[in-house]
Amino acid sequence: MGKAKQIDRRWLFLLIFFGVAFPLIFTLGLPLETTKNVQMVYDLIDNMPKGSKALISFDYDPASMPELHPMAKAIVKHCFDKDINLIFTAMWPMGVQMADDIIYQLKDDYPDLEYGEDYVNLGFKAGGMITIQSMGKNFREVFPKDMNGNNIDELPIMEGINNFSNIGFVFSLSAGAPGIKEWVQIAHDAYGRPTSGGVTGVSAPAILPYVNEQQQLTGLLAGLKGAAEYEILLKAPGTAISGMDAQSAAHLIIIIFIIIGNVNYWRNKKAEKMGGK
Amino acid sequence: MKRKIPLLITFTVGIILIISEFIPHKPFGQLSGELEIWFLIISGFAILLGQLSLFKVNILKIKYKQRDWQFYTITLISFIIMVTLGFLWGTGKSAGMLGHGEAISSMLGYKPFDYLFHNIYQHLQATMFSLLAFFIASAAYRAFIGRTVESNLLLASAVLVMLGNTTLGSLLTGWLPESLNFLHLPKVSEFIMTFPTTAGQRAIMIGAGLGIIGSSLRIILGIERSYLGGE
Numbered sequence: 001m002g003k004a005k006q007i008d009r010r011w012l013f014l015l016i017f018f019g020v021a022f023p024l025i026f027t028l029g030l031p032l033e034t035t036k037n038v039q040m041v042y043d044l045i046d047n048m049p050k051g052s053k054a055l056i057s058f059d060y061d062p063a064s065m066p067e068l069h070p071m072a073k074a075i076v077k078h079c080f081d082k083d084i085n086l087i088f089t090a091m092w093p094m095g096v097q098m099a100d101d102i103i104y105q106l107k108d109d110y111p112d113l114e115y116g117e118d119y120v121n122l123g124f125k126a127g128g129m130i131t132i133q134s135m136g137k138n139f140r141e142v143f144p145k146d147m148n149g150n151n152i153d154e155l156p157i158m159e160g161i162n163n164f165s166n167i168g169f170v171f172s173l174s175a176g177a178p179g180i181k182e183w184v185q186i187a188h189d190a191y192g193r194p195t196s197g198g199v200t201g202v203s204a205p206a207i208l209p210y211v212n213e214q215q216q217l218t219g220l221l222a223g224l225k226g227a228a229e230y231e232i233l234l235k236a237p238g239t240a241i242s243g244m245d246a247q248s249a250a251h252l253i254i255i256i257f258i259i260i261g262n263v264n265y266w267r268n269k270k271a272e273k274m275g276g277k
Numbered sequence: 278m279k280r281k282i283p284l285l286i287t288f289t290v291g292i293i294l295i296i297s298e299f300i301p302h303k304p305f306g307q308l309s310g311e312l313e314i315w316f317l318i319i320s321g322f323a324i325l326l327g328q329l330s331l332f333k334v335n336i337l338k339i340k341y342k343q344r345d346w347q348f349y350t351i352t353l354i355s356f357i358i359m360v361t362l363g364f365l366w367g368t369g370k371s372a373g374m375l376g377h378g379e380a381i382s383s384m385l386g387y388k389p390f391d392y393l394f395h396n397i398y399q400h401l402q403a404t405m406f407s408l409l410a411f412f413i414a415s416a417a418y419r420a421f422i423g424r425t426v427e428s429n430l431l432l433a434s435a436v437l438v439m440l441g442n443t444t445l446g447s448l449l450t451g452w453l454p455e456s457l458n459f460l461h462l463p464k465v466s467e468f469i470m471t472f473p474t475t476a477g478q479r480a481i482m483i484g485a486g487l488g489i490i491g492s493s494l495r496i497i498l499g500i501e502r503s504y505l506g507g508e
Contacts, residue, residue, distance in 0.1 A: 009415045016414050030444030031451060033463055062399040063406040097394060100369055126320035134313045141314065148370040201442070208470060209479045225442050248443035250410060255436055257418040262432070265422045 006264070012257055019253045023245035030245055037211055038229040040219025041196050044169060045075070050083040052168035053161065057183060058088060058095030060175035064200050065098070068173045070240035071198040071227040072102050075171060078234055080110050084168065085157050086119040089143070091131065091178040093124045096147055098173075116146075116155040123147030128178030132186040136164045164191040169218070172197040174207075184210050184217055194218050198226060284499045291497035331356065362390040434469050441466020 048054070056075065060068045079086055088099040099121050103113075113119065122143040125131045134142045139161055145151055152158045160166055170187040172195070174180035180197040188195040195216070199207050201223025210217040221230055224247055227240035290312060297309035335349045343349075366381065367373035368390045378388060385392040421436075423429040440446045446462030453461055459468075495501035 006419075009418070012414055012418060013411045016411055020410070028444075031447045032444050033447050035463065035467055062402040065399070065403060066407075096369070097391075125317065126324055127317045128320075130313050130316045130320075134310075134317065137310055137313075142317065205470065205474050205478055206482075208475050209482060223442070244444050248445045250414070251439045251443045252445060254414050254417050255439060257414070258421045258432070258436065261418050261421065262423055265424070 007257070007260065012253070015253050016250055019249040020246045023249050024242065027242050028245040029241075030248060032225075032228055032232060032241070032244060034229040034233055037219045038221055038226055038233065040211075041075075041198075041221055042078070042219075042230065042233045044194060044196055044218045045078050045082060045084070048079075048082060048084050048168050051085065053085045053087060053157070053166065054079060055087045055089065055164075055167050055170045055187075056099070057170070057172045057174075057179075058090045058098040059092050059172055059179035060098060060200075061092055061094035062098075064175035066239075066243065067200045067224050067227065068175060068198060069098065069102070070224070070238050070243070071221050071230065072098065072173050073105060073238060074227060074230045074234055074236065074240070075173075075198070075221075076102050077106060077109070077236060078230075080106070080113065080118070085117075087157065087161070087167070088119065088121040089135075090124040091128055091182070092175070096121065096124050116150065117157055120152075120155055120157050121147045122152070129182040129186060132178075132182050133190070136186055136191045139163060164193045167193055169194040169196065171195075174199050174203070176203065180207055180217070181210075188216050196220070199223070201225070280502070280505055283505055284502070288497055288499060291493070295497075328356075328360075359390065359393065362388075362393065366390065368394075434473075437462065438466045438469055441469075 045054075056072075056079075058072065076086065090096045090099065103119065103121075107113070123146065125142055127134075131142055139158075140152065143152060146155065164170070164187055170183055170193050172180040172183040174183075174197055180199055183197065184195050187193045196218045197207075198221035204220070204222035204226075207217070207220060208222075211220050221227060224240055224243050227238075228244045231238045231240050293305060293308050294312065297305035300306075301309075332353070335353045338349045339346050339353070363373065365373045365375045366378035366388050368388060382388050387395060417435070421428075421432045423432050440449065441462040441464075446466060450460060450462045458464060492501060496504065
């Protein structure tokens with residue numbers, strides 16, 4: 001493609017900026033459908049018996065918040081609605097704050113929730129896959145205390161939790177490694193626990209092979225769209241649904257520019273041929 | 278001796294862990310459990326080592342006034358501030374050396390460490406990540422040109438997945454009758470992601486898995502020694 005024919009990329013940047021900003025300010029409410037993978041995640045949580053215990057791992061940091069935080073909020077909300085007790089942990093150091101922030105955002109909706117009874121935050125532990133493997137053998141060796149320094153033997157929610165066999169399901173909100181891959185390989189493959197998760201849009205293709213007939217992953221929430229679909233299923237519209245309009249506008253602008261780029265390329269090619277003749 | 282002992286440790290630990298996968302009984306199961314705990318302890322020290330390394334690298338760059346040394350100074354100052362605040366008043370519900378710092382927390386609304394985390398760090402990281410959107414858009418515009426059959430295929434699937442993964446897909450093809458459901462853009466996108474993409478990813482994963490087995494064996498058997506440093 002001839003350089004002279006290329007559009008100054010600053011125009012593209014400007015359009016992307018307005019394309020993302022406007023739908024965030026003025027919500028369009030474009031239609032959205034739910035997909036099979038998201039429905040599987042919803043069904044897994046919805047069919048859990050009351051009082052079950054689930055482990056949610058926050059394996060991301062603030063960079064991935066726009067995609068993974070709405071997912072985390074919807075999942076935690078669904079679990080609390082179903083009276084599922086939650087054990088939070090993090091394979092990423094910043095994940096601890098992410099879990100805390102979700103609880104902070106939901107505390108007004110669930111004023112009766114008790115720390116240590118309905119949920120607990122075990123905090124971050126370095127080691128990735130080995131940490132998960134050790135948790136599968138003995139929770140107490142890896143996390144003798146929660147993130148606030150409480151002995152986990154004194155927390156009612158941890159009563160009877162010794163390893164993965166005492167957990168209803170595992171859910172990883174993952175932005176990379178260590179994350180969902182490690183949880184699948186240990187929690188599901190080695191210990192047979194139902195495992196599910198949510199990932200950023202860009203890492204979804206690498207994780208999709210685990211959603212298979214063996215149900216290594218029971219469904220998958222992929223990117224902002226996955227979060228928005230979950231909000232629809234939950235009938236609790238949040239930031240993911242409003243963010244989808246912005247994402248759609250950005251994609252549309254990119255597609256328009258791809259078309260312009262191709263038209264320019266073919267015109268240049270034609271002109272070169274004509275010149276050659 | 279300096280090289281032989283680490284090689285011997287690597288060989289012994291590697292062999293014990295491999296055997297424990299096939300014979301998870303005494304003494305192998307127990308030994309692998311112990312080794313996992315050792316790994317967790319060493320991982321904790323690795324974080325400390327990383328911080329010391331960050332400190333050393335930045336100090337040297339500032340000392341010799343390397344290009345853009347001012348930025349390294351900012352990194353160091355930020356690092357020291359965060360570590361100090363964390364040590365003094367703790368984070369979240371855990372106390373620091375001076376307790377919880379109720380007076381300063383009531384003024385800021387958070388503990389000092391958490392205040393900086395929520396109001397500066399979080400937004401800086403989100404900004405850095407958001408900038409990617411602009412560069413991806415620019416890169417897509419330049420790269421997705423239909424020059425060959427392969428690039429045309431890539432271009433078509435990229436556009437279909439992009440449309441299918443947004444609300445536009447539902448909007449553009451939502452009117453199609455049930456008999457033409459397979460042309461519905463979200464369905465097309467799902468098909469591309471589930472079959473061709475996943476097939477390609479599986480091939481990559483199997484290749485990478487075999488590669489990991491190969492390089493692990495090379496390390497365990499002492500053929501690959503670069504992790505020891507030196508030559």
